Amino acid sequence: MNYLIVGLGNIGDEYARTRHNIGFMVVDALASAGGVTFDDKRYGFVSTLKVKNQTLTLLKPSTYMNLSGNAVRYWMNELKVPVERVLVVVDDLSLPFGHLRLKPSGSDGGHNGLKHIASVLGTQKYARLRFGIGNEFPRGGQVDYVLGEFGEDDLKTMDERLKVAGEAVKTFCLAGINIAMNQFNNK
Template sequence: MNHSIEKFLIVGLGNPGYLYKKTRHNLGFMILDQISKKYFFSFSKKKLGFISSFSYDDKLLFFLKPSTYMNRSGIAVKYWIIKEKIIIKNILIISDDIYLNFGNFRLKGKGGSGGHNGLKNIEKEIGTSHYARLRFGIKKNFLDKKINSYVLENWKNEEIDDLFSKLDIGIKIIFSFVTNGLHKTMNIFNCHNT
């Protein structure tokens, strides 16, 4: 293999196990599962996560679903960054966002965790908040529910169809990030997401 090939690490955040499979907080896992169906690859259980690699546009993409549980996602991210020698600008973290309206995406090159424990732990483990993150809005009317119980609820049946059409937009953003880079992708997609 050509060792100068550019590598990317695309991380979907979630919690492992059947119990969490259909929860809102597992949005990151869901989007990677959709990509794997679309491009016909599967994940293997490896150290600290489920991982798959896939060649695209002369680049090597690693897709990671950490098996460390959300609050310790950074441990898996750091391990695979070091193992595959991936530079920070080629990392994209996908997470749910309780403060964004349902179905809206926000791509940013840096920022705070917004109270998201997965992002908080990644920042702690890799020592920087300057990494690209794609957030998917899960905000609906969670009324008086506590945020923790809302994000760990299963998606409702009426949300599912809408959800999968939105995930397709997310997949376009991810592959644009790989092909066009962060800033061009932000210009293309963020302005269409109100």
Template sequence: MQKFLIVGLGNPGNEYRHTRHNIGFDVVSAFVLKHNGMFQTVRLAEKAEVKWKGKLFICIKPTTYMNLSGKAFKYWLDAEKIPLENTLTIVDDLAIPIDSLRLRSGGSDGGHNGLRDIQLMLGTDKYPKLRFGIGNNYPKGMQADFVLAKWFPEELKLIWKKIEYCTEVIESFSTTGIEKTMNLVNGKKFSIEE
């Protein structure tokens, strides 16, 4: 059975629930819920296993805090013996508009502490990432407050729509591969009107 490691980045704890920085957790939770999985607290993460179309998805939400995400990623990658190209990391991205997503098979951490730690632990930036645009609607110097805050009420409809779409991206990534999925995702604009 083909195995995939789906990693949502975020911080554990109620004060971080549903904040912009925790969108990776929210996407992975939505994927697991869609496929009737259940999370359990295990070593370094909350983990759920999902079986779908003859594939096994090991879904994790690291409990190491964002800046040490690499520890959980590497541990479960090795423990489950999953090839790096069969991993997908979901992460918030300030540089991407709120109406967009970006899927890449590799690429720099872009100043994101979670990605930086994964890159450090793996010794490479060549692993697939789904970047969830959170926009940059904050006053100068307020970046940290912005990413650790909850969504504005008027954004929520759009965010839930994107989360739902991300669950399909994970499915497509596992069935048709990253290249075809990138064609669907990159360049797509989301709006609440549709």
């Protein structure tokens, strides 16, 4: 079966290592571990990864965060992937760094990428993997924090946390959302 795994982020070197790009980092780590590379295609950078009997299409939208829904809709249609087999990987301010939370659906939580995806798809019933980026910023400093780079402490465990997030993605595709949630939420 085909799965669409969407890592949210913003294109461009100035955003490459920012907290808001953790979705890109997760799919990059998955691709790297699987020995596959991304191709620049319509609405995004795309790679195909085989995991056992499943095909995972990894997508990094090139539409910028606030228009991510356009890329998701295009690749769902192109690959004929139903919404039940879409997983969006996104940063989350409400979780401590590296904590994971898988959900089968939910609100956008103020995240503009998720908001646009829900608007374009006409539903909030798509799975998402939230990757905690923490929230150590002063009042009014949210934008600078989210668009800032990870601190030294976070970088010490980044590779391990990206690997765990990749395992969560693979478990979602191989065993389903419920088993993946039980194994990875808040781990």
